[in-house]
């Protein structure tokens with residue numbers, strides 16, 4: 623039985639591959655550039671582009687289960703190609719905010735395409751990735767500082783390895799068909815606390831410098847971030863700084879419940895990625 627992992631070279635996908643290899647499964651890994659994949663020995667690396675579903679046909683030969691990196695616009699055609707090839711279970715990498723994005727390229731488009739296929743499906747909806755803060759690496763490297771608005775905003779960062787552990791579990795085990803698992807890390811933390819945790823991991827003091835939101839908004843848009851995205855995320859942070867949510871225990875409980883292991887803390891994530899901040 624072969625499991626196809628799309629997005630296999632990604633933050634989450636690499637861990638999905640590793641989990642499946644560790645448990646003795648036959649893994650085929652999809653990437654647009656096989657020569658650069660650098661995946662473990664024993665993994666069959668194949669080329670294909672999720673925006674061009676027919677390009678996956680050769681990769682789907684003999685595949686029973688599939689981890690699907692979300693590409694909304696072509697999801698429906700891709701699922702048709704997969705079903706025709708004999709795939710019977712698809713695990714979707716989605717997102718905790720799936721319900722807020724109904725666009726043709728959003729997570730819901732992928733989820734619905736898979737649900738409508740009649741195949742076994744499970745949606746893995748992670749909250750914010752701790753890895754988003756790799757954005758801070760340049761300023762931490764250069765000046766041991768993070769400059770941001772809303773230092774008091776609270777998020778519940780999720781370790782990519784935990785997202786992958788849940789995805790691998792539901793690929794391997796039966797009993798998860800038709801389920802949507804929304805998950806996050808074990809603790810809600812302010813941005814300032816997360817900056818300090820990275821400082822601890824690299825053995826240095828990292829300062830947090832609070833930026834004026836209006837100035838930060840103009841800077842982000844100037845740096846090429848879409849205005850709609852900046853307004854959305856700044857509004858979320860502003861609300862959270864004003865009224866910080868406690869840890870969402872339901873989301874925090876998914877990793878231990880499904881994998882039998884505690885969810886990784888942000889401190890653990892920072893230690894795992896310390897080299898990228900040095």
Ligand SMILES: NC(=O)c1ccc[n+]([C@@H]2O[C@H](COP(=O)([O-])OP(=O)(O)OC[C@H]3O[C@@H](n4cnc5c(N)ncnc54)[C@H](OP(=O)(O)O)[C@@H]3O)[C@@H](O)[C@H]2O)c1
Pocket residue numbers: 628629630631632633634635652653654655670671672673691692693715716717718747748749750751754
């Ligand atoms: N950031 C967050 O807070 C957050 C929260 C919830 C959900 N998510 C979801 O998680 C995703 C990121 O996952 P990740 O961190 O594992 O990925 P990632 O590190 O951003 O890597 C992207 C992966 O997708 C593959 N890929 C992208 N476009 C492709 C295409 N057209 N055809 C084939 N492969 C393609 C890439 O493969 P190659 O380049 O090798 O072809 C690579 O393996 C986001 O895109 C989002 O959907 C993110």
